[in-house]
Amino acid sequence: MKNVITFGTFDLFHYGHLKILQRAASLGDRLIVGVSSDSLNFSKKSRYPIYSEKERLDIIASLKCVSKVFLEESLELKKDYILKYKADILVMGNDWKGKFDCFNNICKVIYFQRTPSISTTEIIERIRI
Numbered sequence: 322m323k324n325v326i327t328f329g330t331f332d333l334f335h336y337g338h339l340k341i342l343q344r345a346a347s348l349g350d351r352l353i354v355g356v357s358s359d360s361l362n363f364s365k366k367s368r369y370p371i372y373s374e375k376e377r378l379d380i381i382a383s384l385k386c387v388s389k390v391f392l393e394e395s396l397e398l399k400k401d402y403i404l405k406y407k408a409d410i411l412v413m414g415n416d417w418k419g420k421f422d423c424f425n426n427i428c429k430v431i432y433f434q435r436t437p438s439i440s441t442t443e444i445i446e447r448i449r450i
């Protein structure tokens with residue numbers, strides 16, 4: 322049984338989110354997704370996500386390719402989450418390229434190319450105009 326883990330905010334769920342989750346799931350038997358908490362997002366970006374953590378968790382948990390979701394409460398706990406969920410592979414988008422290579426000793430770290438021309442920030446900006 323091969324476990325794959327990934328992390329993200331997944332606010333205003335969009336096609337780029339779907340693609341990375343499907344690709345991550347295809348690498349193993351179970352995909353486990355850490356959805357970042359509202360307070361973690363506030364501390365990083367000084368704004369809360371549009372969708373609450375409960376809504377984001379529910380959306381991700383309902384996807385066919387996802388086996389389990391949990392709330393990511395702190396960026397410093399990545400190693401603990403990887404060990405707790407017995408992840409064999411960590412998948413991140415290539416906006417994080419190199420940043421998680423330090424976990425190569427506990428799991429395989431894979432960066433996927435982001436889907437071009439879409440992001441939550443861009444959607445918010447387009448709707449605002």
Ligand code: CTP
Pocket residue numbers: 328329330331332337338341412413414415416434435436437438439440441442443
């Ligand atoms: N992602 C992707 N392709 C995109 C957008 C996101 O593969 N076009 C991936 C990210 O690399 C990450 C995961 O989806 O691994 C969750 O990303 P998140 O930061 O929640 O989404 P973004 O759309 O990048 O949000 P923002 O614009 O707020 O940074």
